[in-house]
Every structure is written in structure tokens, then in C-alpha cells.
Amino acid sequence: MAIGALIRDLREARGWSQGRLADGINDAFGTGLSREYVSRWERSKVEPGAFYLRCLSAVLDVPLAVLEGEVKRRTFLSDVATTAIAPVVASDLLSIGFAARLRGGPSVDDWESRLATYGTEYMSLGAADIQRRVAGELVVIQQQLETPRLWAVASRLMTLYAKTFPGSDGAKAVNWYRLAAEAADQSGDDDARVWVRGRAAIALGYEGASLGVADVLADQAIAISDKPSLGLLNAIMGKAHAAAVRGDTETARRLMNRGRHVFDRAASDEQTSDYAVPWWRMNVFVSLLAARLGEEKVAAEAQSAARSELPSALPRFATHLEMHRGLMLARSGDKRGGARYARAALDALPPEKHSLTLRMLMAEVEQA
Structure with missing residues (x-):
């Protein structure tokens, strides 16, 4: 995606006109930017310089590195090897990648089985462990991207890989989410296209990070298909969290209600996979959203409902619920x-x- 298209998508996700974006930059930074100049950016007639990239980063809630990255897109393998992995490990990954190309790799069915395993393990293992293992899988599968089903598998693996980076870092997570969306588009599978974007939106919205990108990906998911699905649910709830963090309580409440309706038609029976949203996990989403909105009764009810069905094998999510309670206390006035x-x-x-x-989340409570 060119920088102009990205600026347009971020602006439209906020519901702003080109003039409103120009005014926002002018108000925040004392510039004399015109609507016409924003139009020239979006039509790729001119690229914003370093100063205006910083302005856009602040006003549109997107990491500066993401905007800068549109000027110089890196390759799939170099993203794995140079942004996340130590040189000695990168050497091993390169060897694995060439071996996979020369000797063949797992079948599509094997890949989908691995994908299911990672979805379950993500819920209980630490980010560092998942990151190392999924990086190796990505290097292998990139050598096999010859069918739509493999592109769909790869897009989900990329999404999982993105979640191992902190949203506060911004660039690494967001770049991988957007790369995952492009990979899903290659699959031609609307379910994968919606799920990847929705999962990215709820991840960023829940974290309260890169809200502009969360909105863009959520809006794209909603535009692709309004069929009730877990991807659509994630997109709606991610957009709701982004609105709550910004202080747009009316929009957040409206989206939360819409999310509940979608959940009623698309809820999961699977309890312990990152690719599922069962009753307890929906209530984790609602718990934090209500805490951010200051709706203590709704938050308390969601926390109780989540605890009643939360699998004992997933203690990390019980911690989420307790920390949501801490956020409620802080927002009610008892910050310490x-x-x-x-x-x-x-x-x-x-x-x-x-x-x-x-x-x-801990940082959010401390800053409440």
C-alpha cells in the first residue's frame, strides 16, 4: 500500500474529510496545511516529509515507523530475520527456508493442524516462546505459497506472530498485521480476510495501541462481509475498544451492543484457542470495555460471567479480569x-x- 492510500484509509476510518485532517494538524502543530495538500498526499502526487509524517503519526494514532515504512517496504524473509531474530538464529532460519524449498514442506492438512496447535498454545505460553517457533514456521511456509489454502494458513500465522510484539512498539506489530491482511487477500477466502483483520483490530484496540490502524483494519473487515463470524465480532469489538480509549463513549456502547448481537450468532464451542471466542472470552472483552467506559455494574457482571466458565488451564486470562477490576478502581478515583x-x-x-x-494493561491502570 502506498503512503497516500494509507493516509486516506486512516483518515476515512476516523470519519474525517480531508479538510478536517488538515485542520487537526494545523490545530495541533500550528501549521498552515491546506485540504488541497492533503489531497495531493492521498493521490500520491507528493509524499509528506519527515515533519508532516510526525504530524500524521500523532493526529491519526499510527506509529511513525508504519508511515515511514511505506516509503521502503521490506521483504517477508528480511522482516523475520532482521526485526525479531538474532543473527545466529537468522542463519538457522535461512537454512531451514532453503531446505524447505529444495525438499518440500508439510502438506496443507499438516499446516492447518499446526495452525490449530499454535492457536491453543498461544493462550497459555509466553510471547517469546511462540515468537521463536512461529518465525521458523513462517520461513518454511513462505517457500510453499502456491495455493489459496496455504496463503490463508500463512495469513493466520502472521497474525499470531504479530501478537508477540508489543502494540506500544507499534511498527513491528502493525506491519505484520497489515502483511497478514495482504496475505489473506491472496487466499481469496473472505473468512480468512475478515478474521485476520478482525483479530488485528481487537488486539490493537484491547491494548489501546495504534488506534488508527485498529479502525482501518476493523472497517476493512466489516466492508468485506457483514456475515456474522468471529472475524466480524473481533473487528466490531476492536473498534469499540478504540472508541472507548479515545473517550467516544457513545460509539463504544453502540458497537458493544452490535458485538453482542454478532456473538449470539457466531459464538464458539472451542474454549482454549486463539481462533475462538467462547462465552467467557467475549466477557473478557466486555469486562475491559466496560471498565474503560466507567460502567462498573456491566464490568462486574462480565467478570463474574467470564470467571464462571474460564478454563483453569488459562490463568493469564483470570489475571486480565483482576486487572480490569484494578482499572475500575483507578478510574473511580482510587488511583493508588x-x-x-x-x-x-x-x-x-x-x-x-x-x-x-x-x-x-498495567501501564494503563497506572496512568488512569
Whole structure:
């Protein structure tokens, strides 16, 4: 995607005109930017310079590195090898990749089985462990991307890989989410296209990070298909969290109600997979959303409902619920008590079970 198209998508996700974007930059940075100049950016007639990239980053809620990255797109393998993996490991990955190309790799059915396993393991393992293992799988599968089903598998693996980076870092997670969306488009499978974008939107919205990108991906998912699905549910709830973080309570409540209706038609029976949204997990989404909105009764009810069905094998999500309670305390005025409560819940979870999302949630409680 060119920088102009990205600026347009981010602007439209906020429901802004070109003039409104120009005014936002002018108000925040004291510039004299015109609507016509925004139009020239979006039509790729001219690229914004370093100063205006910083302005766009701030006003549109997108990491600066994501905007800068549109000027110089990196290849799939170099993203794996240079942004996340130590040189010695990168050497091993290169060897694995060439071997897969020369000798063949797993069948499509094998890949889908692996995908299901990673979806389950993500729920209980630490981010670092998942990141190392999925990086190796991505290097192999990129040598086999010759059928739509393999593109669909790869797009889901990329989405999982993106979640191992902190949303606060921004560039790495967001670049991988967007690459996953492009891979899903190659599959021609609307279910995969919606799911990848929706999963990215709920991840970023829940974390309260890169809200502009969360909105763009959510809007794309909703535009692809309005058929009730887990991908659509994730997109709606991700957009709701983004609205709540911004303080747009009316939009957040409307989207939460819409999400509930979609959940009624698309809920999962699977309880322990990242590719599923059962009753307890929907209530985890609602718990944090209500806490952010200051709706203590709704949050408390969601926390109770989630605890009643939360599998004991997933203690990390019980910690999420306790930290949501800490956020409610902080937002109600007891900032010190809320932070202490959330910190105690996080410290009670073994460090190897911690996730990047939990650490970001702790920061949100402390800043409430």
C-alpha cells in the first residue's frame, strides 16, 4: 500500500474529510496545511516529509515507523530475520527456508493442524516462546505459497506472530498485521480476510495501541462481509475498544451492543484457542470495555460471567479480569489502590505466563 492510500484509509476510518485532517494538524502543530495538500498526499502526487509524517503519526494514532515504512517496504524473509531474530538464529532460519524449498514442506492438512496447535498454545505460553517457533514456521511456509489454502494458513500465522510484539512498539506489530491482511487477500477466502483483520483490530484496540490502524483494519473487515463470524465480532469489538480509549463513549456502547448481537450468532464451542471466542472470552472483552467506559455494574457482571466458565488451564486470562477490576478502581478515583490491586494480580501470575498485553494493561491502570 502506498503512503497516500494509507493516509486516506486512516483518515476515512476516523470519519474525517480531508479538510478536517488538515485542520487537526494545523490545530495541533500550528501549521498552515491546506485540504488541497492533503489531497495531493492521498493521490500520491507528493509524499509528506519527515515533519508532516510526525504530524500524521500523532493526529491519526499510527506509529511513525508504519508511515515511514511505506516509503521502503521490506521483504517477508528480511522482516523475520532482521526485526525479531538474532543473527545466529537468522542463519538457522535461512537454512531451514532453503531446505524447505529444495525438499518440500508439510502438506496443507499438516499446516492447518499446526495452525490449530499454535492457536491453543498461544493462550497459555509466553510471547517469546511462540515468537521463536512461529518465525521458523513462517520461513518454511513462505517457500510453499502456491495455493489459496496455504496463503490463508500463512495469513493466520502472521497474525499470531504479530501478537508477540508489543502494540506500544507499534511498527513491528502493525506491519505484520497489515502483511497478514495482504496475505489473506491472496487466499481469496473472505473468512480468512475478515478474521485476520478482525483479530488485528481487537488486539490493537484491547491494548489501546495504534488506534488508527485498529479502525482501518476493523472497517476493512466489516466492508468485506457483514456475515456474522468471529472475524466480524473481533473487528466490531476492536473498534469499540478504540472508541472507548479515545473517550467516544457513545460509539463504544453502540458497537458493544452490535458485538453482542454478532456473538449470539457466531459464538464458539472451542474454549482454549486463539481462533475462538467462547462465552467467557467475549466477557473478557466486555469486562475491559466496560471498565474503560466507567460502567462498573456491566464490568462486574462480565467478570463474574467470564470467571464462571474460564478454563483453569488459562490463568493469564483470570489475571486480565483482576486487572480490569484494578482499572475500575483507578478510574473511580482510587488511583493508588487500583494500581496496587492490578500489580498484585500481575505479580501473582508466574513471569513466564506474562504477556505483552498484560504489561500494557498495567501501564494503563497506572496512568488512569
